[in-house]
Amino acid sequence: MAAPTGAAPDGGSLIRTLPGHAYSTPESFAREQERIFEALWFCALRSADLAAPGAFRTVPIGRENVLVVRNTAGELRAFLNVCSHRGTRLCTEESGTVRRTLRCPYHSWSYDLDGSLVAAPHLARMPQLDRGAHGLRPVALREWLGYAWLCLADRPPSFDTEVRGAVTGRLGDGAAIDHYRVDTLALGRRIRYDVRANWKLLIENFMECYHCPTIHPELVAVLPEFGGGYAAQTGVGRGVAFAEEARGFTVDGGEGFGRLPEIADHQDRRYFAITVRPQVFINLVPDHVIVHRMFPYAYDGTVIECDWLYAPEVIASGADTGRSVELFHRVNEQDFAVCERTQPGMASRAYRAGGVLVPAERHIGEFHSWVTGMLADPPGPPDPTDGPEGPG
Numbered sequence: 001m002a003a004p005t006g007a008a009p010d011g012g013s014l015i016r017t018l019p020g021h022a023y024s025t026p027e028s029f030a031r032e033q034e035r036i037f038e039a040l041w042f043c044a045l046r047s048a049d050l051a052a053p054g055a056f057r058t059v060p061i062g063r064e065n066v067l068v069v070r071n072t073a074g075e076l077r078a079f080l081n082v083c084s085h086r087g088t089r090l091c092t093e094e095s096g097t098v099r100r101t102l103r104c105p106y107h108s109w110s111y112d113l114d115g116s117l118v119a120a121p122h123l124a125r126m127p128q129l130d131r132g133a134h135g136l137r138p139v140a141l142r143e144w145l146g147y148a149w150l151c152l153a154d155r156p157p158s159f160d161t162e163v164r165g166a167v168t169g170r171l172g173d174g175a176a177i178d179h180y181r182v183d184t185l186a187l188g189r190r191i192r193y194d195v196r197a198n199w200k201l202l203i204e205n206f207m208e209c210y211h212c213p214t215i216h217p218e219l220v221a222v223l224p225e226f227g228g229g230y231a232a233q234t235g236v237g238r239g240v241a242f243a244e245e246a247r248g249f250t251v252d253g254g255e256g257f258g259r260l261p262e263i264a265d266h267q268d269r270r271y272f273a274i275t276v277r278p279q280v281f282i283n284l285v286p287d288h289v290i291v292h293r294m295f296p297y298a299y300d301g302t303v304i305e306c307d308w309l310y311a312p313e314v315i316a317s318g319a320d321t322g323r324s325v326e327l328f329h330r331v332n333e334q335d336f337a338v339c340e341r342t343q344p345g346m347a348s349r350a351y352r353a354g355g356v357l358v359p360a361e362r363h364i365g366e367f368h369s370w371v372t373g374m375l376a377d378p379p380g381p382p383d384p385t386d387g388p389e390g391p392g
């Protein structure tokens with residue numbers, strides 16, 4: 001991929017985006033699957049979605065399919081969804097529950113919920129078979145903020161640096177996210193969107209607010225600063241203040257719910273947005289938290305699961321979260337529509353060299369540099385035909 005950034009020919013206020021092919025070819029997407037989604041921590045599911053032992057969910061990550069299950073001890077385990085016998089996909093459903101074992105539907109090899117091979121037809125006639133060597137292939141798993149984060153890399157990068165570090169880097173304080181007690185919140189609403197756009201367009205859109213005055217009237221009414229077109233993500237620790245007349249983060253600025261009990265005064269009546277690369281957005285407001293997880297499945301297709309999380313007593317009381325959910329649902333629909341409208345242009349000859357970023361979008365250039373760096377080949381051994389030692 002060509003180097004993304006550099007001054008565009010206007011004297012320096014604009015910088016170049018990635019070229020169009022980075023958004024519009026199966027080849028570029030395949031490389032991202034390998035170098036980004038199979039290499040980094042991927043926020044797969046909400047831990048509470050798998051409540052009881054035997055509950056499982058299958059999650060596409062990169063080119064793999066991962067099976068996440070709660071074991072009999074109540075812990076989450078993740079495996080590649082591949083039978084060690086003949087390679088059959090063990091679970092084809094997106095979610096479900098098994099009793100005690102995961103049984104392959106082809107030859108009935110069965111694994112316990114920790115991935116060990118426990119039974120197979122004619123096993124007694126194969127005394128030399130080392131069961132320990134034929135378990136399911138484990139996948140690294142960490143739980144944080146009430147979500148299970150998976151990593152397919154043989155040597156996963158530091159979770160603290162890559163995931164917690166991204167949140168701390170945005171909020172400026174490692175404890176700031178803890179005040180929201182995200183892991184204790186209850187799911188009020190989940191909406192799944194299938195967006196016909198490249199995942200990078202969605203990240204770029206989330207990172208900037210140059211478009212806010214044009215397409216987000218309801219959001220700008222609650223967060224008037226966004227009417228100026230500058231994003232919340234440009235300043236460390238900076239939250240965006242609610243409009244004086246807004247009583248809550250709701251579609252009409254009406255009353256929301258009580259402030260989450262542990263948030264600090266400087267977090268009250270403010271909105272914070274965080275991007276955790278490569279596929280998570282976290283939105284913090286005083287009475288709820290919104291988490292987007294992206295599941296890119298093609299160069300021009302991304303499923304997004306968006307969770308609205310509230311204090312457990314709000315959900316238990318049966319309170320109507322409708323106007324609260326509606327604000328960001330509308331933002332999502334507005335954003336996803338423009339991303340879908342942008343996607344075809346990525347393959348146009350008009351966009352072959354890419355477009356430009358204005359100063360209000362400048363920080364997206366850093367994202368582009370990060371993508372380019374992730375996709376670059378690591379420096380290999382020196383070419384023996386190079387330099388004065390080579391044959392001449």
Ligand SMILES: [Fe+2]
Pocket residue numbers: 205206211212216331335
């Ligand atoms: Fe937006």
